[in-house]
Amino acid sequence: MQHFQQHYGPWALVTGAAQGLGEAFARALARRGLRLLLVDLQTEPLEALAAELRQQGVEVEAHTVDLADNAAVQELLAAVGQKEIGLLVANAAYSVVSPFLEQSVENHDRHIDVNVRSSMHLVHALGGAMVQRGRGGVILLSSASAGQGSPLLASYASSKAWLQVFAESLHLEWKARGVDVMALLPGATDTPAFRDSGAMPRRVQGMTVMPPEPVVEEGLKALGTHPFWIAGRSNRWSSGFLHRVFGRRFAMRVYGNAVRRLYGVEEKT
Numbered sequence: 001m002q003h004f005q006q007h008y009g010p011w012a013l014v015t016g017a018a019q020g021l022g023e024a025f026a027r028a029l030a031r032r033g034l035r036l037l038l039v040d041l042q043t044e045p046l047e048a049l050a051a052e053l054r055q056q057g058v059e060v061e062a063h064t065v066d067l068a069d070n071a072a073v074q075e076l077l078a079a080v081g082q083k084e085i086g087l088l089v090a091n092a093a094y095s096v097v098s099p100f101l102e103q104s105v106e107n108h109d110r111h112i113d114v115n116v117r118s119s120m121h122l123v124h125a126l127g128g129a130m131v132q133r134g135r136g137g138v139i140l141l142s143s144a145s146a147g148q149g150s151p152l153l154a155s156y157a158s159s160k161a162w163l164q165v166f167a168e169s170l171h172l173e174w175k176a177r178g179v180d181v182m183a184l185l186p187g188a189t190d191t192p193a194f195r196d197s198g199a200m201p202r203r204v205q206g207m208t209v210m211p212p213e214p215v216v217e218e219g220l221k222a223l224g225t226h227p228f229w230i231a232g233r234s235n236r237w238s239s240g241f242l243h244r245v246f247g248r249r250f251a252m253r254v255y256g257n258a259v260r261r262l263y264g265v266e267e268k269t
């Protein structure tokens, strides 16, 4: 724990921290002794989490920010000021499960604004100081959907592929300079977003729905040694099996059909 604090402290900035995986990250980082700068669209649950953690003696700042708004991201960065952010968890995401043409172009823009652009701006603004200090970490929340194209998830899955390659690239640039960058790829995880997405709640066609806490613990354990980490043994196994044994085109078909089944859409490729 002391090593974690020394390498990734004193402050961690977590986006999308009010619920789901972001909340689990906030709690896990508080347990590891970091001070927290928590960001979300949802003021009430964010403030409630901040108040609960403060009661436990954790130093917490909570900021309601819409990360789709670039001016708001810049205001957030100004509010961060001189705080030494040793760990960035870019976790917030926009995600709509629906055929490409059934979504407006503004909807597709929002996937890029929240998932891609805000993450890149935060990494650019905070990563320089980490590299100068020669220590720190960045976790970018990608997804198992990043590994191949998928129906119903065109903009979402593409944004997650961007995040994975971005993390891998910075892992190669910054590893020797003491800063650990990693993409975390959860499979189906039991969060409000997953429950609200219309997906079936339990095991579906080989997909196991994980609770958020083990996803986060695996991610924090893998940080520093892996450029990307697929959460969950069965997710790692099925991804490795599909891609290594059968290749990407087969993976597209299998994953695509699984997504369709998960959301009750019958058409097959």
Ligand SMILES: NC(=O)c1ccc[n+]([C@@H]2O[C@H](COP(=O)([O-])OP(=O)(O)OC[C@H]3O[C@@H](n4cnc5c(N)ncnc54)[C@H](OP(=O)(O)O)[C@@H]3O)[C@@H](O)[C@H]2O)c1
Binding pocket: 015, 016, 017, 018, 019, 020, 021, 022, 039, 040, 041, 042, 065, 066, 067, 068, 090, 091, 092, 093, 094, 095, 114, 141, 142, 143, 144, 185, 186, 187, 188, 189, 190, 191, 192, 193, 194
């Ligand atoms: N759950 C899964 O099965 C799963 C699988 C693979 C990858 N992931 C990734 O894991 C991360 C966390 O997912 P989750 O399931 O925990 O999501 P979640 O339950 O929706 O929690 C994410 C939080 O981020 C907030 N947020 C969304 N857009 C924002 C914005 N523009 N500005 C500020 N905050 C914003 C959400 O607010 P609102 O509720 O108002 O949107 C929500 O409070 C995401 O990057 C997601 O893509 C999740």
